[in-house]
Amino acid sequence: MSQPFPPTRQWSLIALLLVLLAGGFLATSLVSYYTALESIRAGIINTELPLTSDNVYSEIQKDLVRPILISSMMSRDTYMRDWVLAGEQGTEQITRYLREVQEHYITVTSFFVSEKTHTYYQAKGVLKQVNEADSRDAWYFRVRDMQTPYEISVDADMANQDRLTVFINYKVFDYDQRFIGATGVGLTVDAVVDLIDTYQQRYKRSVFFVDTEGRVVLTGAKGGPSGAKVGQSLSELPGLEDLMAKLANPQNSNFEYQEHGREHFLNVRFIPELNWYLLVDKHENGALTGIRKSLYINLLICLLVTLIVISLVGFALRRYQQRITALATTDLLTELPNRRGFNLLANQAVQEARRNQDTLCALMLDLDNFKQLNDSQGHLAGDAVLRGFAANLQSAVREADILCRWGGEEFILLLKNTSVEQARELGKKIREQTERSHFNYNGIDLQITTSIGLAQLQPNEVLEQLIARADRALYRAKQSGRNRLCEEAHG
Numbered sequence: 001m002s003q004p005f006p007p008t009r010q011w012s013l014i015a016l017l018l019v020l021l022a023g024g025f026l027a028t029s030l031v032s033y034y035t036a037l038e039s040i041r042a043g044i045i046n047t048e049l050p051l052t053s054d055n056v057y058s059e060i061q062k063d064l065v066r067p068i069l070i071s072s073m074m075s076r077d078t079y080m081r082d083w084v085l086a087g088e089q090g091t092e093q094i095t096r097y098l099r100e101v102q103e104h105y106i107t108v109t110s111f112f113v114s115e116k117t118h119t120y121y122q123a124k125g126v127l128k129q130v131n132e133a134d135s136r137d138a139w140y141f142r143v144r145d146m147q148t149p150y151e152i153s154v155d156a157d158m159a160n161q162d163r164l165t166v167f168i169n170y171k172v173f174d175y176d177q178r179f180i181g182a183t184g185v186g187l188t189v190d191a192v193v194d195l196i197d198t199y200q201q202r203y204k205r206s207v208f209f210v211d212t213e214g215r216v217v218l219t220g221a222k223g224g225p226s227g228a229k230v231g232q233s234l235s236e237l238p239g240l241e242d243l244m245a246k247l248a249n250p251q252n253s254n255f256e257y258q259e260h261g262r263e264h265f266l267n268v269r270f271i272p273e274l275n276w277y278l279l280v281d282k283h284e285n286g287a288l289t290g291i292r293k294s295l296y297i298n299l300l301i302c303l304l305v306t307l308i309v310i311s312l313v314g315f316a317l318r319r320y321q322q323r324i325t326a327l328a329t330t331d332l333l334t335e336l337p338n339r340r341g342f343n344l345l346a347n348q349a350v351q352e353a354r355r356n357q358d359t360l361c362a363l364m365l366d367l368d369n370f371k372q373l374n375d376s377q378g379h380l381a382g383d384a385v386l387r388g389f390a391a392n393l394q395s396a397v398r399e400a401d402i403l404c405r406w407g408g409e410e411f412i413l414l415l416k417n418t419s420v421e422q423a424r425e426l427g428k429k430i431r432e433q434t435e436r437s438h439f440n441y442n443g444i445d446l447q448i449t450t451s452i453g454l455a456q457l458q459p460n461e462v463l464e465q466l467i468a469r470a471d472r473a474l475y476r477a478k479q480s481g482r483n484r485l486c487e488e489a490h491g
Contacts, residue, residue: 013317018310025302029295049254049267052203053280057269059199064192064274070105071150071170071184080112081172084180088114091126099123107185108165109157112172113140114181122159143169143182150184152274154217154230157186164189196220206281209274210234214244217276225281226259239264259283331405333383334390342404343463346414349402350463353416360457361423363413364470365393365430368449368482370409381441382409385448388439396430412467420456420487427452427485435483449483 074080083094094112102110102123112121113130120127130137139153150170156162165186172181197220199207208224209217214234216224223229226237234240239257243266246253255266262283269278329341337345353360367389374382386409393411397403402414415423431450439446453474457466473488480486 014310014314017313018306021306021309022302025306026299029298029302032298046254049205049265049280049282052205053267053269053278055203056199056207056278056280057271059195064187064195065271067105067107067166067168067185067187068150068152068170068274070101070107071168074101074110074112074183074185075149075170075172080183081174081180084114084116084172085174088117088119091121094121095123095125101185105185108163108188108191109159109186110184111159111186112181112183115144115179116181124159127159139167139169140182143171144179146171148275152276154189166192192218193221203280204282206283208279208281210277210279212275212277224279225264225283243268334387334405336390336394336411337402337404339404339406342402342406342412342414345402346463349414349416350457350466353457358417359419360466361415361418361420362455362457362466362470363415363423363427363430364406364453364455364467364474365411365413366451366474366478367409368451368478370448373446373448377441377444377446381444381446384441385439385446388437389434389448389450392433392437393430396426396433412470420454423454423456424485424487427454431483431485451477451482452485453477453488454485455488 079097080094083089083097088094098110098112098121101107110123111127113119114121118130120130130140132138132141136156136158139155143151150168153167153169155165155167157165157167165188167186168184169182170184171179172183174180196207196218199205200220206220206225208219208228211217216228216230216232216234219228219230224237225240228237234243237259239259243255243257246255253268255268257264257266264281264283266282267280269280270276271278329337329344331338349360352358367385370382370385373385386405390405390411393403393413397413397415400416401418402416404412406412415426418426431452434448434450437447439448451474453470453472453476455466455469455473469488473486476488477484477486
């Protein structure tokens with residue numbers, strides 16, 4: 001018969017299974033995580049950021065480039081140029097023109113400064129006379145002398161209580177390409193910052209603008225990456241120190257950089273209309289929150305599955321252990337404990353009897369002439385009698401008593417806390433019940449009798465001695481003619 005697994009082998013098997021399951025699940029989860037990580041990174045760099053940059057650029061064309069186009073249109077407007085060339089007669093005409101531009105295109109200001117008279121015209125009327133000695137008028141003389149047709153500047157708007165404004169200053173030429181003044185419109189810086197904040201909220205990215213010198217020119221209300229503020233150089237920002245060196249020529253590019261241990265993905269797009277770079281930044285933590293959450297969920301599921309599998313395996317092993325133990329200690333024919341099972345229970349009963357000073361009696365039972373029954377009716381008939389006899393014995397004894405098939409047609413019954421007189425009465429009852437019993441096999445009515453030997457546990461006596469004396473009493477019962485009970489005295 002197979003032997004049950006020793007506990008150490010069981011735990012070794014469970015530990016090995018745990019390592020295999022946990023290792024397999026962990027390896028699968030990590031491979032999936034890093035594969036998804038690379039896929040997401042590639043998607044961010046090659047698709048998400050360029051697409052966001054395109055979308056933001058489209059928004060910029062509407063919200064920031066549009067004022068440039070308005071200023072360009074004003075600089076080429078024949079009405080304005082004709083009015084200037086005609087001697088700037090009638091302030092109301094140019095004021096009305098500027099007011100209509102401001103109201104129609106919803107700008108915070110619109111203006112024209114004449115080169116001939118140095119008059120600063122605004123939608124509300126004449127603002128002042130620009131003077132080269134006045135530092136607040138330096139912008140005009142800078143525009144007059146610059147090579148490019150326009151500039152974007154951030155300055156205080158004298159016409160609106162010095163409100164900080166983004167101006168588009170456009171040069172105006174006559175029909176012979178002679179400089180005759182500067183015109184343009186303005187947007188409040190707050191409005192532009194709100195636009196950037198809108199972009200950032202909409203696209204879940206950090207959006208900011210840098211000029212060709214590497215200075216931050218526009219950011220959201222909270223600043224750019226690492227809290228970058230307007231006027232700050234990229235060389236002062238962690239991870240972006242060398243960015244401008246990589247952008248020697250205006251171009252669109254993708255970059256990765258580290259900032260305080262965080263991985264960032266950056267898309268850079270040059271906007272020729274503004275002569276600025278548009279930077280769209282996304283840090284890895286925000287991009288990978290979902291996949292990390294999925295990894296943690298997968299690992300948790302793997303842990304739960306591993307624990308469930310280990311629990312089921314442990315349960316199966318325990319059941320297997322119990323089954324093997326039962327097979328090792330149980331007689332398959334009668335389902336009574338066999339001799340091995342009896343010894344385990346009986347030795348414990350002997351110790352309890354000694355500890356509690358209780359009486360303990362043993363009945364050894366043997367079916368009379370069982371060999372003849374086997375020879376005449378066959379072994380299957382004998383098996384039916386053994387099963388029936390065992391069932392009768394079980395119904396006659398208490399749950400606390402120990403009953404087993406000792407071997408062949410022999411049975412032994414250990415009676416706890418039972419006197420000799422009580423044991424004798426029980427033995428008599430069993431003998432008489434057996435004599436009256438009929439065991440049916442294939443329509444054949446079978447009968448049998450039993451001989452019984454009785455012995456009581458004596459002080460300082462071990463189990464084997466008790467059984468030996470009960471066996472001697474059984475031998476005398478059989479020698480005396482069978483179907484009777486004999487007792488074995490101590491000694």
